[in-house]
Amino acid sequence: xDIAAEVLKGSRLAxxxxxxxxxxxxxxxxxxxxxxxxxxxxxxxxxxxxxxxxGKSTMTDKLAKEYRKRGKTVGIIAVDPTSPFSxxxxxxxxxxxxxxxxxxxxxxxxxxxxxxxxxxxxxxxxAVKAMDAFGKDVIFVETxxxxxxxxxxxxxxDTTMVVLIPxxxxxxxxIKAGILExxxxxxxxxxxxxxxDKLVREINMMLDLDDHMxxxxxxxxxxxxxxxxxxxxxxxxxxxxxxxxxxxxxxxERRTRRTRxxxxxILHAGVRRSxxxxxxxxxxxxxxxxxxxxxxxxxxTVVGGIMSEMLTK
Numbered sequence: 237x238d239i240a241a242e243v244l245k246g247s248r249l250a251x252x253x254x255x256x257x258x259x260x261x262x263x264x265x266x267x268x269x270x271x272x273x274x275x276x277x278x279x280x281x282x283x284x285x286x287x288x289x290x291g292k293s294t295m296t297d298k299l300a301k302e303y304r305k306r307g308k309t310v311g312i313i314a315v316d317p318t319s320p321f322s323x324x325x326x327x328x329x330x331x332x333x334x335x336x337x338x339x340x341x342x343x344x345x346x347x348x349x350x351x352x353x354x355x356x357x358x359x360x361x362x363a364v365k366a367m368d369a370f371g372k373d374v375i376f377v378e379t380x381x382x383x384x385x386x387x388x389x390x391x392x393x394d395t396t397m398v399v400l401i402p403x404x405x406x407x408x409x410x411i412k413a414g415i416l417e418x419x420x421x422x423x424x425x426x427x428x429x430x431x432x433d434k435l436v437r438e439i440n441m442m443l444d445l446d447d448h449m450x451x452x453x454x455x456x457x458x459x460x461x462x463x464x465x466x467x468x469x470x471x472x473x474x475x476x477x478x479x480x481x482x483x484x485x486x487x488x489e490r491r492t493r494r495t496r497x498x499x500x501x502i503l504h505a506g507v508r509r510s511x512x513x514x515x516x517x518x519x520x521x522x523x524x525x526x527x528x529x530x531x532x533x534x535x536x537t538v539v540g541g542i543m544s545e546m547l548t549k
Contacts, residue, residue, distance in 0.1 A: 239264070240271030243370050248343060251370050255345050258362045269362055272369035277491075279311070279368040280478060283393030284378040285418070290399040291425040294461040296378050297336060302471045303374050304341055311367035311375040312336075312344040315360055315389055343367060357388040358501040361494075364392055387418055392494060394487060395477050397421045397470075400439070402431030419454050420477050423470055427458035452480055515542060 239257070242250030254272070257265040282299075286292055293314070300310045336342045347363060360377060367375050379389050390396045398419040422439055424432055436456050443453060455473050459466035481487040515521045524538050 240268045243268075243272060243366065244275060246371065251343060251366060252345070254366045255347070255363045258359050258366065259347055261359075265362070269365065272366055275369040276365045277368065279364070279372050279375045280395075281364055281375045281377060281393045282474060283390030283396040283418075284376055284399060285387075285390050285396065286399035287401075287404065288380060290401045291461050292378055292380075292399050295399055295423065295425060295459070296376055298461050298464055298467045299471060299474075300336055300342055300376065302467050304339060306471070308373040309341040309371065310343075311364075311370070311372035312342065313360060313363050313367070313375065313377045314344070314346040315377065315379045316346055316348050343370070343372065357392065358498065358505060360389050361392045361498050361501070390418055391497065394481070394490060395420045395474055397423055397474065399423045399425050400435060401426045402429045402435050404435070420452070421470075421473055422454055422456040424456060424458045425461050427466070428460050432458060450486075451484070452477065452486075510546070511542065514546070 237250065237253070239250050239254050243254050254268050256262075257268055284292055284296055284299075296312060296314075300312060303310050337344060345363065345367075347360060364375050364377065377390060377393055396418045398421070400422065401424070424435055426432075436458070439456055455476075457466060457470045457473055459470055461467065478487075481490070515524075524533075527533050528535055528538065
């Protein structure tokens with residue numbers, strides 16, 4: 237099967253295989269992406285992040301259904317932690333999205349780290365491009381938390397929505413730096429619970445203290461996702477942000493920065509693979525480690541030598 241050609245013809249099986257190749261860093265992944273890249277740049281990407289337990293999966297489900305009502309096709313990439321034992325992404329409560337899988341206009345894929353310390357943001361970006369080339373109008377990238385890796389992942393988004401819930405206590409203070417940096421829209425889920433108005437006030441206070449505020453002040457929308465309350469208004473707000481950044485050139489700036497970051501990510505991954513093939517696969521790494529442990533040399537000298545060797549060949 238010519239995977240890329242079949243993706244462009246609309247084969248869901250081919251799209252699934254393309255993302256598997258990306259996730260597993262298979263040898264054919266680069267050729268697939270080269271073939272798909274000219275067909276990208278049309279989808280709008282929404283990043284959905286927030287602490288565990290905020291109801292992001294339910295929110296994603298309801299948002300997808302609202303976009304489908306508006307005639308848009310939807311791709312969903314759920315970025316999950318990976319169990320070091322199973323090696324597979326933990327789907328958790330995403331089984332509630334099962335009814336979406338019956339909709340031909342929706343494609344859902346879960347991606348995990350598979351034990352790697354880095355590179356997931358690059359893989360996610362490539363999966364987004366694959367769905368884009370496939371023809372999806374809107375692509376959601378949902379992460380499980382608000383750590384640095386999640387922040388890196390949602391940088392691939394055009395609009396980033398942060399989902400919070402009442403009763404977080406001091407947690408809001410712990411994550412405020414990250415969410416202020418990336419949040420374009422705030423959604424207060426489970427807003428029928430006590431503390432919703434207090435949380436809105438806290439976020440507004442944080443936004444008031446932000447010295448880097450652009451001409452877009454992130455709106456705060458109250459939602460009860462499991463009942464579908466506030467979802468229509470939330471999508472309206474997301475679309476308002478889309479129009480805003482399209483009109484003032486911010487969207488073009490974000491995509492330019494994203495292209496730059498993606499190129500550097502690909503370069504870093506390539507350099508790492510090259511070093512590993514020369515050093516790890518040949519057994520030289522063990523020799524270096526033994527010499528460093530014996531204090532015959534130091535890691536800085538070793539790395540300097542490796543880099544000099546690579547640059548002169």
